[in-house]
Amino acid sequence: MKPSVPAVRAALWRSALLAVLWWALTDGRADSWGVGSVSILAAAILSLRLLPPVSTYISRVGLLRFLIFFFYHSLRGGIQVAWFALRPRLSLRPAIHEIPLRLPEGIGRVLLANTLSLLPGTLSVELNGRRLCMHVLDAAAPTEVEVRRAEVRVAHMLGLELEET
């Protein structure tokens, strides 16, 4: 069977990334490349078996905007949660919110759920089809607005269309 073009491209890309990883792990030592090339080859084959090549489109501007969004909201939320933890009287008002996602099925939803867990103040509890169940520290915070904002960033980065719910 002749390998398809996307498979060859994926194999080359992944080998290149793994080579960079090996270089970082060994601090670029020249005498490590013997073991290194065998490891890189084995890892590339394993990776192609575990995750067959998929077309992953990532917009560069989208990625940058996503990262800025992520850093800014991490910092803002982090200070807020630190304040919750350190103030003398514990004044948490947790709640469970259920939000129907507009992202299509697949990697986008998982990435959004994980992003929201890392952003302080929201924690993804369940992802069931398009229903995302979230635990929030402050019931009064405008959670839905923030989820929608994150959703738009993820969709823009991965080139996905948002569906109406």
Place this chain on the structure above:
Amino acid sequence: MTTIEIASVILLLTGAAFFFAGTVGLLRFPDVYTRLHALAKADNLGLGFIMLGLLLQAPGPATVLKLVLIWLLALAASATVGFLIARRARQNGIVPWQSGDRE
């Protein structure tokens, strides 16, 4: 101390402060869900600032890449494990603590 060293120390201290707040949250927050919030923040911001502080002192690009990778792996693990623990807790019927309950 050079400017870079001072900036590095400030970043490391900021990271330590977020780890401290995260640990206090872990001890003080009332239930499993709220404690997971505290942990995720320590991983994201605490480790993030410590990584930035160490980046400034890194001897070469290989170390820079290694530090960033450590942070990204910790983030992926933190998000996944936090989600799994929270989902399991909810499936087991653990009701989230509410502001009227006793601590």
